[in-house]
Amino acid sequence: MPEFDLLLPQSIPEAVELLATHGGRITVMAGGTDVMVALKFSQQPAQLPEYVMSLEYVPGLAYVLYDPAKGLRVGAKATVADLLESPDVKQHYRSLWDAAQVFATGQVRNTATVLGNLLRASPAGDCSCAIYAIGGTVAFQGRAGRREVDIDDFWISYGQTARQPDELAVELVLPPPAAGTHSAFRRLTRTSEDLAKLNVAVQLRMSGETCVEARVAMGCVAPTPLRLKQTEAQLCGKALTAEVLERAAAAVAGEISPIDDKRSTAEYRRQVSGVLLRRTIRQACGVA
Known part of the structure; x- marks a missing residue:
């Protein structure tokens, strides 16, 4: 573990003042499950923070x-x-x-x-x-x-x-969910406790059989979590029939840019992303 100065503010104003004083030389730690690992195994020692500010003693944030x-x-x-x-x-x-x-x-x-x-x-x-x-x-x-x-x-x-x-x-x-809102999340992993090699979440606002509004997010297919707006357009204003779900699933491949890494390959992610989306939509709608 590299050396650093541990800061323990007692309030939000004190924490903000420390951040303003030390700027980019400080890392904030709440749970620490990522921060500690990043500090211990950093491949860029020159970029390690001089200070770690723990929120342990800042009240009123655990709700x-x-x-x-x-x-x-x-x-x-x-x-x-x-x-x-x-x-x-x-x-x-x-x-x-x-x-x-x-x-x-x-x-x-x-x-x-x-x-x-x-x-x-x-x-x-x-x-x-x-x-x-x-x-x-x-x-x-x-x-x-x-x-x-x-x-x-x-x-x-x-x-x-x-x-x-x-x-x-x-x-x-x-925001509070509107009437007729349904959502679901699914992921694929090598083992159940591993990081996802592909994950997807959907939120659908339904009026009867028709999808009025859709938000679709997918992970592990771009540098950040990705919102699939073109895929959403395939769902909005339509009854979620098998044909509509198939078109939405097919649209996914045109929006994602997966890579090969130690958890999966780009080709695998590209091939199964639409399938996982279709299953997640069916799950959100309560269809087995």
Whole structure:
């Protein structure tokens, strides 16, 4: 483990001040499941942070709160396990609950934070994929006040988000689901506790048999989690018949740019991505 100075702020204003003072030389740690690994196995020693700022003693950030009119609020210290303990998440945001259920191991779920999964900016993030399909905003706190970024604008590139060096991510806000909303999440892995080699989440707003609105997100097929807007267009305004699902599945290959890595090949991902999407849509609609 490299040497660093550990900072332990006692409040959000103190944490923001430390970020403003130390800028890009500081890494924020909540659960630490990614930060500690990154520090220990970094291949670029020159880019290691001088400071690690732990949120351990910052109060008021470990919450998962649901309001039918305002939606779901998830604090910066809320863990993946906290999502699973929320009946509101299971009822109203099923894709996110499904993603949390298969997230890593029990020990990691008890420590890893939901916002940390977003800020890691990994294309394989399970919670990230589900949240992208749901939509919402991430709130940052800086010296100038609170700033909210739409999840559609959140991921910039691999490992990079819209967070500025002097900002603290404090909250995720998901909108309340409209009537007729259905969602689901699925993934493929080498083993159940491994990172995904492909994951997909969908959120559909249905009026009878017709899809009125669709959000489709897929992971492990681009440098960041990817929203498949052309595929969404194949679903909107149509009854989700077998033919429509087949056209949507076929559209996926034109939107993704997978690579070969140690978990899978680009060709495999390209071949099965549409199939996994079709199965996820059927799952969201309650069709076996």
